Amino acid sequence: MKQKELQIGNLTLRRPIFQGGMGVGVSLGGLAGAVAAAGGAGAISAAQIGFREPDFDTNTVEANLRAMGKELQKARGRAEGGVVGFNIMVAMQHYADYVKQAVKLGADFIVSGAGLPVDLPEYAAGSNVKLAPIVSTEKSAGVILKYWARKFERVPDFLVIEGPKAGGHLGFTGEQLTSFDEAAYGEEVKRIIAKVREYEARFQKKIPVVLGGGISGMEKAARAFALGADAIQAATRFVTTEECDADPRYKQAYLDAREEDILLIKSPVGLPGRAIRNVFADRVMSGERIAPERCRGCIKGCRPTEIPYCITEALIRAVKGDRENGLLFCGADAWKAERIETVQQVVDDLLG
Template sequence: MKLPELRIGNLIARVPIVQGGMGVGISLSSLAGAVAAQGGIGVISGVEIGFNEPDYSKDKRQANIRALKYHIQRAKEICREGIIGLNLMTALNNFDEMVVEAVKSKVDIIFAGAGLPLNLPKLTKDSDTKIAPIVSSGRTAAVICKTWDKRHQVIPDAIVVEGPDAGGHLGFSREDLDNPSTHLSSILLEVFEAIKPFEQKYHKKIPVIAAGGIFDGKDIAHLIKCGAAGVQIGTRFAATFECDASQEFKNTYVRAQKDDLTLIQSPVGMIGRAINNGFLKKVKAGDQKPVKCMSNCLKPCNPTQAPYCIAQALINAQRGNMEGGFAFAGVNAYRIDRIQSVKDVMDELVEKANLYLD
């Protein structure tokens, strides 16, 4: 048995690997284009994507739209035959507008997490853009499928199932993280059962993509054997030459030790997994002073109570100012020991996955 292709409607990825969307500015056109060129699905993060535009502080809305169009076009120029996706947090204040603009730019697929994207089909109706919600339970998958079926007469083109070992914001409580029922393989089975009635009704298969803490080919092979149509990997691609972040940001992963990985309470009210550093230690100690809202980016964020602006912290980190920010990371980030090219990472993942699938 060899790694199968990942088919999402008429989109066919030669390698069933989706590069996770990482913001702010970690996965833009350079990384997404490089992954697509190697046969996977490259994904641009749409969160505050216009942060490097000269008018970002004055006209954030237009800066984000302009940058979104630029990076989708550039990624497609890097890999003209590849698949380019966009990752958007449903909790974004500009979620609807960014979806509409992405569709106009003919992005191939939109991955939507951090909330229930119940109206996403309305925004992509009559377009070729595929839509894939990101879920953390069979219950959530069922709610989305039921709502999309009832309101829009469609079901997801694919579903990403993200387990508790992922980096970034997690769809779990602290108590759930160590519960065996929240292991990725267990959640996959939940989701398979939850979507079965909708697959039967629409006479089509919904490819399920496993995500969260996936590091090597052995992990990929295991999840393919569990029934996943593909996998989503983020952290491995953050430590690549093509990653859109600064060198200092990438070095954070190379230097990270197992004990450096920590859970944080994000200003948006969710827990997240990150690499501990001086900035996060100040936050935990209460030494990080509240600041005014820089970007008004997320619906759940209350600037009057937040200890820091998460958008600014992530932008600082992207630019290499780790004293003013931090890096999100999956549970296996400490296993990264060098910066690699996207091609080398993809080749290594495919070779070892095929070995374990034999």
């Protein structure tokens, strides 16, 4: 299977693959730059991206905005002329500020999920940055396409579909995730793509569709293209690479994971997520409350005095290498990882 290059406006992907955004700190400039250098699109996660900045605890937003610039510059240095952008969650506090910073910095694209990015075009108005919502169902795709068309007289530059086998926060209920039927979801993907094609015809503009979620090998990548996707998105496969920005102990947790170690855990804001079982996950699943050390204002709607744990603290502990006391988000096939690879090897394995 040798897939042709993908054109998104003035952006050219030599290989039709997007690297999924992984926060906190898993997909920064190192990984994103390597994927871009391999011909794909590298995504830097903006989620608490400034966690290594000296003033992160006291000046969180400014630290994050500053780090966005540093990481984009790092990625550009690795992949001159490559395609690099940001993954910015709608659920983040100060969402508009992060979008505007990405625009100011000259990112190639912004991918936005964890909520519907209804106002993304407003925050990026007047720029050439390519905008893409993340959706999981035909209903959510229809809502965002209709809203952008009516309010902004535009459509997404591309659209990302994340299926039930993706990692991190998921756009499904716990029941939907436990009763997942791959064939049935394949039909849902076809309906989403058909909806996108309606708006393509209406606006006379190609809207590439990127499909992600559990794409861990060439066979699953081929199925995504057979369903009608123009490109694939992979995240978990890129964790166990030399270029991934996470601590080596984080990567080793993926290599050591067994299939039965992959579980669903509830985020502090109520969304289900997929993670690797460890001491932290067992404590949370047992109903224990792990009181936050401090609030850094990461997610809208979070109530620090009521949440079972602080997701910022849990993710930072993990990415720094504390594999037992941190939250190890992952995709459904994380247990299949057997060795540390290079980004180029992963791209070639998935796309041929």
